[in-house]
Amino acid sequence: MTVSRIDTYPTHTHAGFELRAGRPYPFGATFVPGGVNFAVFSRYATSCTLVLFEIGASRPLVEIPFPPEFRIGHVYAMVVFGLDPEGIEYGFRMDGPFNPHQGHWFDPSNILLDPFAKAISGREVWGEPPNEADIFPHRGRLVLDDFDWEADRPLEIPIEDLVIYEMHVRGFTRHFSSGLKYPGTFAAIREKIPYLLELGVNCVELMPIFEFDEFDNKFVNPETGERLKQYWGYGSVGFFAPKAGYAATGRLGMQVDEFKALVKELHAHGIEVFLDVVFNHTGEGDAEGPTISYRGLDNKTYYMLRPDGHYFNFSGCGNTMNCNNPVVRQMVLACLRYWVAEYHIDGFRFDLASILGRDQNGEPLANPPLIEVLAYDPVLARCKLIAEAWDAVGLYQVGSFPAHGRWAEWNGKYRDTIRKFLKGDMGQTAEMARRLAGSPDLYPRRGPAASINFITAHDGFSLADLVAYNEKHNWANGEEGRDGANDNYSWNCGHEGPTDDPHILTLRRRQMKNALAMLMVSQGVPMICMGDEIGHTKQGNNNTYAQDNALSWLNWDLLTENEDLFRFFQRCIAFRRAHSGLRNSRHFAHEDYLGSGYADITWHGAKAWQPDWSYHSRVLAFMLDGRHARGGAEPDDTIYVAMNMHWESHRFELPRLPRGMRWRVFANTSASPGEEIWEPGYEPLLQEQHHIWLGPRSVVILVGRAGTAVKARRKLATGTG
Amino acid sequence: MNIETTIQDQIHVVRLWGQIDSRNAPVVQEKILPDVAPGTRILLDMSGVNYMSSAGLRMLLLLTRQISATDSKLVLVGLSEELADTMAITGFLPFFEAYETEAEGLIALQ
Numbered sequence: 001m002t003v004s005r006i007d008t009y010p011t012h013t014h015a016g017f018e019l020r021a022g023r024p025y026p027f028g029a030t031f032v033p034g035g036v037n038f039a040v041f042s043r044y045a046t047s048c049t050l051v052l053f054e055i056g057a058s059r060p061l062v063e064i065p066f067p068p069e070f071r072i073g074h075v076y077a078m079v080v081f082g083l084d085p086e087g088i089e090y091g092f093r094m095d096g097p098f099n100p101h102q103g104h105w106f107d108p109s110n111i112l113l114d115p116f117a118k119a120i121s122g123r124e125v126w127g128e129p130p131n132e133a134d135i136f137p138h139r140g141r142l143v144l145d146d147f148d149w150e151a152d153r154p155l156e157i158p159i160e161d162l163v164i165y166e167m168h169v170r171g172f173t174r175h176f177s178s179g180l181k182y183p184g185t186f187a188a189i190r191e192k193i194p195y196l197l198e199l200g201v202n203c204v205e206l207m208p209i210f211e212f213d214e215f216d217n218k219f220v221n222p223e224t225g226e227r228l229k230q231y232w233g234y235g236s237v238g239f240f241a242p243k244a245g246y247a248a249t250g251r252l253g254m255q256v257d258e259f260k261a262l263v264k265e266l267h268a269h270g271i272e273v274f275l276d277v278v279f280n281h282t283g284e285g286d287a288e289g290p291t292i293s294y295r296g297l298d299n300k301t302y303y304m305l306r307p308d309g310h311y312f313n314f315s316g317c318g319n320t321m322n323c324n325n326p327v328v329r330q331m332v333l334a335c336l337r338y339w340v341a342e343y344h345i346d347g348f349r350f351d352l353a354s355i356l357g358r359d360q361n362g363e364p365l366a367n368p369p370l371i372e373v374l375a376y377d378p379v380l381a382r383c384k385l386i387a388e389a390w391d392a393v394g395l396y397q398v399g400s401f402p403a404h405g406r407w408a409e410w411n412g413k414y415r416d417t418i419r420k421f422l423k424g425d426m427g428q429t430a431e432m433a434r435r436l437a438g439s440p441d442l443y444p445r446r447g448p449a450a451s452i453n454f455i456t457a458h459d460g461f462s463l464a465d466l467v468a469y470n471e472k473h474n475w476a477n478g479e480e481g482r483d484g485a486n487d488n489y490s491w492n493c494g495h496e497g498p499t500d501d502p503h504i505l506t507l508r509r510r511q512m513k514n515a516l517a518m519l520m521v522s523q524g525v526p527m528i529c530m531g532d533e534i535g536h537t538k539q540g541n542n543n544t545y546a547q548d549n550a551l552s553w554l555n556w557d558l559l560t561e562n563e564d565l566f567r568f569f570q571r572c573i574a575f576r577r578a579h580s581g582l583r584n585s586r587h588f589a590h591e592d593y594l595g596s597g598y599a600d601i602t603w604h605g606a607k608a609w610q611p612d613w614s615y616h617s618r619v620l621a622f623m624l625d626g627r628h629a630r631g632g633a634e635p636d637d638t639i640y641v642a643m644n645m646h647w648e649s650h651r652f653e654l655p656r657l658p659r660g661m662r663w664r665v666f667a668n669t670s671a672s673p674g675e676e677i678w679e680p681g682y683e684p685l686l687q688e689q690h691h692i693w694l695g696p697r698s699v700v701i702l703v704g705r706a707g708t709a710v711k712a713r714r715k716l717a718t719g720t721g
Numbered sequence: 722m723n724i725e726t727t728i729q730d731q732i733h734v735v736r737l738w739g740q741i742d743s744r745n746a747p748v749v750q751e752k753i754l755p756d757v758a759p760g761t762r763i764l765l766d767m768s769g770v771n772y773m774s775s776a777g778l779r780m781l782l783l784l785t786r787q788i789s790a791t792d793s794k795l796v797l798v799g800l801s802e803e804l805a806d807t808m809a810i811t812g813f814l815p816f817f818e819a820y821e822t823e824a825e826g827l828i829a830l831q
Contacts, residue, residue, distance in 0.1 A: 261812030
């Protein structure tokens with residue numbers, strides 16, 4: 001027999017609504033038999049009222065004060081029976097002290113969004129001007145979370161085997177050239193999965209998709225007078241809700257299903273999904289910002305405050321989440337668990353993660369509890385955790401982020417070193433060697449897979465701009481060029497910005513290919529930035545957070561224009577995925593522990609076995625012994641990479657291969673068009689096996705293996721013998 | 722919302738009109754399910770449906786599952802372009818057998 005609950009009847013009524021005391025956990029709105037359980041936390045409030053709206057209504061349907069007996073501890077909890085799950089929007093009014101100097105901002109005239117709301121209405125269609133008179137602009141919605149995943153679950157691809165593609169949901173397909181019916185949406189990404197597969201990436205990292213307000217930007221484009229947007233979305237309104245305006249079905253309130261359907265489809269094609277999560281601050285900004293949720297619910301709990309009540313600003317965005325307050329820590333944990341359990345998310349990249357390691361007074365902690373909790377959580381146990389290991393006020397923890405053997409990091413030092421070496425700076429070869437080898441100096445225990453290697457990301461120049469601009473050109477952001485980083489380590493190849501000079505254009509193209517080649521032969525986990533594979537330019541703007549236009553949107557026509565660049569990316573990615581020796585999970589031993597006659601990695605220069613570490617050197621080469629790939633567990637071809645970042649040609653003497661093996665050319669960025677790169681597995685034999693000439697500023701990648709002709713002969717010999 | 726059922730060559734033809742949402746979705750379910758016996762064939766004509774909410778789609782999915790569980794079969798016909806798009810985008814469509822016209826649907830049920 002089935003046992004029925006005996007508590008599914010109401011005990012109270014208010015204005016015709018039937019109620020009973022709710023459960024204080026979990027927080028948020030949860031379906032229970034016959035009704036919905038609302039639970040909301042506030043330590044300092046004196047009373048709380050649930051406010052219900054019919055969808056889109058300007059006035060509330062009903063306001064139900066929580067009776068005193070419905071509060072347990074600091075949690076107000078109530079079941080309301082008979083609610084239409086898709087007809088209701090909800091929020092709370094909180095009463096309590098208003099005294100900002102003591103950190104309290106209670107004001108019962110505000111209707112507040114539930115921090116745990118799983119869907120949020122108010123910005124359902126991107127860019128549709130909001131009703132400024134709305135008394136409740138960001139409204140909580142009820143979500144069933146009953147998506148049919150069938151056999152899907154997070155893919156659990158080993159992190160060292162990933163090639164990450166960082167992308168903006170809207171920017172990927174918003175441009176008319178995408179040719180899609182619902183451009184700029186989750187649904188549109190699904191349509192472009194064949195493109196991602198052709199490129200060869202197996203992980204997409206989505207820039208923020210938590211609900212945010214694209215109208216949260218006070219700046220104006222000085223040339224057009226156009227009010228700028230919050231295009232990137234680093235300013236969450238709610239941490240549990242996908243951005244409705246990114247869903248073609250946001251108008252129907254179906255963004256949850258739409259995003260889940262995207263994740264399921266990406267998984268079905270072997271592509272993992274990472275989310276860029278922003279827990280360091282919220283979209284409420286500083287004291288001048290809107291009161292949407294946290295500030296009005298329990299300001300002193302959710303934010304780091306100075307003793308005089310002012311907001312700490314470690315994020316550069318006006319406020320700082322109080323991540324090591326135990327209540328906030330639990331919210332972050334509940335949030336990440338929710339995204340893994342309900343959305344099958346494979347990994348997270350934490351924006352300005354060093355803030356997660358500051359205590360409630362802003363001091364860096366030696367062993368931050370939040371970082372530890374996330375590292376050991378059973379639900380998060382197999383998902384990837386990646387820190388942007390710095391914050392906006394100088395805490396820089398690349399290599400020293402408290403990792404618990406779990407956390408990987410955006411390797412900012414990798415980015416800067418490759419950029420400097422690429423543009424021909426002197427004194428870089430020794431550090432280049434460390435970056436190419438997976439930064440053993442930074443991650444001695446964690447191994448190379450702790451290093452997320454990247455040369456470009458959403459922050460900063462695109463790859464095409466990295467080789468076309470010395471300086472940032474951020475005037476369109478309306479801050480007179482004050483915003484954005486100044487240390488770009490970029491080089492314009494002889495002219496700032498667009499040019500017709502064929503020599504400069506050729507050099508720029510080669511530099512882009514050099515950069516990508518270095519990235520794809522580095523130990524660690526490579527990440528590329530959306531659009532770099534087809535030469536997307538942001539016209540020298542290195543901080544396009546506000547640019548909801550062609551500066552940010554991927555122009556799909558570039559695919560035809562820069563077909564050679566795309567092919568170069570595609571083959572380099574395929575090469576990486578075909579060679580286990582490029583994807584080690586342990587650092588090199590620098591010795592021959594298998595008796596192959598070669599150490600796992602060896603360094604070379606213009607002369608084999610003689611790397612030139614001197615200050616003036618701009619050349620470097622290395623060889624990965626195939627027998628030692630993955631500690632000998634997955635033998636591979638031998639790979640030799642030579643880099644000449646000097647403006648003159650150099651002759652590189654090649655290390656001699658074992659008997660029967662020959663060098664083949666996979667890539668040579670200074671070769672004539674059409675011969676710069678080959679399909680992995682079909683590399684042509686190098687005619688001269690003892691040396692190779694590298695053109696000015698170029699990279700060569702060779703593979704050493706027994707030639708097919710040799711293999712065929714052996715087979716024949718075995719057959720007749 | 723209106724609902725009308727006829728029987729055509731032993732096939733239950735159910736025609737829906739109007740909007741289907743959480744308020745009337747249960748009505749559709751109650752109207753159809755009692756007629757389902759093993760081997761029942763149902764054609765659901767959606768051409769009159771101009772809006773279907775998330776709860777409507779969930780009802781349809783439950784309905785088709787309950788029907789297949791009794792060795793019966795349900796097909797959808799006449800989905801508007803917008804509704805078909807919504808169902809595809811939110812991941813519902815692959816769970817259904819859908820045809821453009823009633824004639825095609827009837828053939829599939831023969």
